[in-house]
Amino acid sequence: MRGGSSWVGVVWRGLGKKTSHSSYSSPPKYPSVLPDAWIPSTKHHRLQSSGIFPSGHTAAIIDGKSIARDIRFRIAGEIRRAKAATGKSPGLAVVLVGKRRDSKTCINIKLRACDEIGIATLIAELPENCTETELLDVVSGLNEDPSVHGIIVQLPLPQHLDEEKIMTVVSPEKDVDGFHPLNMGNLAMRGREPLFIPCASKGCIELLLRLGVEIVGKKSVVIGRSKIVGLPTSFLLQRHHATVSTVHAFTKNPEQITSQADIVITDVGIPNIVRGHWLKPGAVVIDMGTNLVKDPNSRHGFRVTGDVCFEEAIKVVSAITPVPGGVGPVTISMLLSNTLDSAKRAFGFSST
Amino acid sequence: MRGGSSWVGVVWRGLGKKTSHSSYSSPPKYPSVLPDAWIPSTKHHRLQSSGIFPSGHTAAIIDGKSIARDIRFRIAGEIRRAKAATGKSPGLAVVLVGKRRDSKTCINIKLRACDEIGIATLIAELPENCTETELLDVVSGLNEDPSVHGIIVQLPLPQHLDEEKIMTVVSPEKDVDGFHPLNMGNLAMRGREPLFIPCASKGCIELLLRLGVEIVGKKSVVIGRSKIVGLPTSFLLQRHHATVSTVHAFTKNPEQITSQADIVITDVGIPNIVRGHWLKPGAVVIDMGTNLVKDPNSRHGFRVTGDVCFEEAIKVVSAITPVPGGVGPVTISMLLSNTLDSAKRAFGFSST
Known part of the structure; x- marks a missing residue:
């Protein structure tokens, strides 16, 4: 430091x-003016199948690291173009x-x-x-x-x-x-455009859209309502016209609500709280939890795990993010994306 | 004009x-600093029973006019005290x-x-x-x-x-x-305090709390997500720790979700869209719709009606607001309340 x-x-x-991708010159992916619904890269990403999928018994594991690499690669190109144009x-x-x-x-x-x-x-x-x-x-x-x-x-x-x-x-x-509450308010209110969308939420929707998951009209449950993850994620799902329910500590029978959902987003902070029977067969699960659990076999004595009981979930759902290696790396990429967007606005640089 | x-x-x-209530001197009801959950008058209002309730077959009709009168009576007293203290x-x-x-x-x-x-x-x-x-x-x-x-x-x-x-x-x-998006953001984010809560939403919660309806942990469905009614109402229910689902035009089978809810708030703008079979027996319904429908028997050729098929609903739910005479008058009272709050802040007047 x-x-x-x-x-x-x-x-x-x-x-x-x-970056090693210095010759890349893809079209701009992050418009400075945010549309009503966040529109990420159009390229659908291939799921890293866990082997048995799509036979129906084991879920596809969403490869966040690979998606994050792809996003950063595009952002790096955009930064170079901005630098070339503005210095x-x-x-x-x-x-x-x-x-x-x-x-x-x-x-x-x-x-x-x-x-x-x-x-x-x-x-x-x-x-x-x-x-x-x-x-x-x-x-x-x-x-x-x-x-x-x-x-x-x-x-x-x-x-x-x-x-x-x-x-x-x-x-x-x-x-x-x-x-900032002004950006959060503008995110919540359709027809308005926040200058920035919280990174984890943006990453979550980026994953869903890249994987070709249909969001419009889908029953979606966000478990947890933190200001930095759960709340803005529910706003963003709402912007994409999902039917959103928020489950939290006061919810009675959370598993009953969650088990009806096509899309489940977790932001709880409790390892393995979401069990296999909480999930609808074929649902898509984005696990935003980052929890440290003791693990004597690990080098540091602990390991990182999510909110979802992964071993149970993969037998039920169609796709799931692992922790680590799921939404985490994409969240960091979205921070880079937001910073680039801000700089482009300040430079008056548009890559159209 | x-x-x-x-x-x-x-x-x-x-x-x-x-106002005719000039001698009234109740304690202040509208703190200038909003608590995490909106705390309205503590007095529980008597339901204007439709006669058969609580035998289980016909709902109590929530008398918004009477509640609005009570609120205005208190606000008038507060305005007089502020005037006496500050001129x-x-x-x-x-x-x-x-x-x-x-x-x-x-x-x-x-x-x-x-x-x-x-x-x-x-x-x-x-x-x-x-x-x-x-x-x-x-x-x-x-x-x-x-x-x-x-x-x-x-x-x-x-x-x-x-x-x-x-x-x-x-x-x-x-x-x-x-x-304003800043107030809306501060309403959405728990731990923050908006300077003002949209009047219809504030009126809706006022009604629920005055009637002694338990909100914490209750399954609540908000039908409609307008920026001025549905959206802020879902925020306010969330602040009161309800489990909130938002139903809208893209929702598939809205009646299926709505029929599981203990509390149903409608903000649709379509007369009679919410039918009796959409509602859970014993639910509480706040109808925020204000729709004009043709009525040759009416003096002006039309009448005002809500979103809920009232005749069907009263056979199912435990309590419901009529339209007109339900949440409308309370909404106006909340505008008066917000204006008073603002003036008190400007005057530096606190009635504690």
Whole structure:
């Protein structure tokens, strides 16, 4: 981590190594003006079959890593074209308060992805005990900085800081996480266009559409209603005209509702909470959970798992994302996509 | 209508006659800081039984008029206390473009309600062919006017005007309709507090809570997803921890989903679309539809009806709002409530 000695270390990290796909010149995939329904790449991705599918007994495993690679490949090309036309590169700023190891890991994944693709990055580090004013000043400075096109305030923040207040101070024009209430309101209201859609939700719909899953009119259940995953995912499904039900901690018989759904999205944070009998035969499942469970056989003593009991689910559903390797890598790609969109708006660059 | 000759007529209407409840001094009912879940009056209202209820064959008819009267009575007292303490009265401005008869009727109902309760009103009238700039200038002027605490732009606007853009120009601090995307986003996101909740949605929850209907964990279906009724109502039900499903034009077998719901809210705009067999025995139904149907026996040749086939529904459900006389009058009361809240914030007046 750079600039750790001062109370706030702000370091621009140089543009990373060029992606290996430097000769690619596909048409633009991410329009700066969002249509009523999010329209991702039109290319349908081949499912990585688990072998027995489509005999009906084992689901196709959705290969998020491969899809993420494809998206990044296209974004890298777009960044090169923007640079060639304007001489400028997109810039992403990450604000980190404290030294939580999981936050640092998360940030490093994002920064590495930016490096690989040609997005400049900046880290603003503040100590665990910083004041709200100090943090707000940093965010305000980034709002004003013309070389910054996207700002992420890494969550969770220490408890003495008002997370809601700070997320509102991030300029809606640089809110690449899509968590500002103005962007969230514009996402919820059909006929309006948010500047950014939260990355995990955008990734979820990207997967469904790439796989050719029909969403219009389909019964869809979102399990969990967090502001950063479940809630915006339900908005996006709604924009695609799914019939959406939200299941949460107060829902009685969640398995009864879930078992009627053609599309199931989980955002719970409890390993294996969604069992095989919760799922309708042939359903498509996107598992957004990222849970650490102890595993003495793993190098670090734990492994990452989702919300869905994978072993049971694959015997029931038609397709499912694994954890890890499912929606996670696509979520990171959507952060890159949002940052590119923001930069294009700032540059006045359109690839049409 | 005043000031009709100039292209924009802005006329402050004087404070109306005093309400007859002048000696009332109940505790404040509408906190300026909205809790996570909207908490209306604690008083449970007696259902106006249709006679056979609770024998199980005919529903209780929810008496919206009586509940609305009770709410206005309390608001009138609060306005008097605010005036006594600050010397000021709340002010509501209505912007009307064109001469649609239904819009004028709607506005007159709102203005009369304001008059009765002690809210000053102002009408800004613009001709049907006004430009967007002219309309935006009027709204901006009202945003700046310290005597205006609430602004309503009467919908629908003529087609050449960008409704979404204009609704965004209304200051979120005076957005008593609650349609600004910032207020909508803050309503959708738990842990945040919108300055205003859309009036029909607020009225719907007010009715449910006054009637003692348990919402937490209940299966709730909102039929229709308009930005001004269905969508915010689903947010508000969600805030009260209902399990919410949204049914709309693309939903297959809407009656199948609806028939599982303990609470059904309709916002469709099609008379009698919700039939008796759509409803679960014992459900509570709030009919938000306001549809004009031809009726040669009526004085005007038509009558107002809701979305629910009332005659069939009352044989199935436990309670239902009639149309007219159900949620409509309560919606108007919520507009008064929102205007009062806004004025209290502007006055720095708290009745605690």
